[in-house]
Amino acid sequence: DTGVSQNPRHKITKRGQNVTFRCDPISEHNRLYWYRQTLGQGPEFLTYFQNEAQLEKSRLLSDRFSAERPKGSFSTLEIQRTEQGDSAMYLCASSSGGILYNEQFFGPGTRLTVL
């Protein structure tokens, strides 16, 4: 399977715990994005990597969130001291091509439930 993969697919945690999600993009894609989707809403942009450089972060990404993309391959998104409001689907997408030629391919998402 050469699509975007995400692990785990589901995560249930207690409030205050730390969680980490992983995204493996399509191998030749140099751009990687994280989005958050809550029930009944469209995905909301969180952060963006070009290769290993994190170039943009949304104001939605509080200090409790951190993302990395070592060596420009897979990426991790960590949420520290989770809150119930963090419950959502976390989507990863990757793309290649020009800066605006931005056909993003999405993974299946990680559904986070914070109890």
Add this chain to the structure above:
Amino acid sequence: AQKVTQAQTEISVVEKEDVTLDCVYETRDTTYYLFWYKQPPSGELVFLIRRNSFDEQNEISGRYSWNFQKSTSSFNFTITASQVVDSAVYFCALSVFNQAGTALIFGKGTTLSVSS
């Protein structure tokens, strides 16, 4: 500010009916891309189409067609002869550019239910 509005929250049709999903966007940029994605019950977003701001030609792909009108800032999506497998949430999105990078701005989606 950039924004995408999908005014239709839910649409229900019977198989073989035609259905149009509306999308209105706002941006001050002169160069931008518009997209439609499908999110079936399985949850994974599936890319359907990309259109750049300089290309207002309508496009048809099988039962799908898209009508892009810059004058009204709309990018509507029509499914002809709908099928049960078309049932999904459909998102319109706008790609904007800034100095650091780019992101997709999504509408809230339209849930399409096609019954047999």
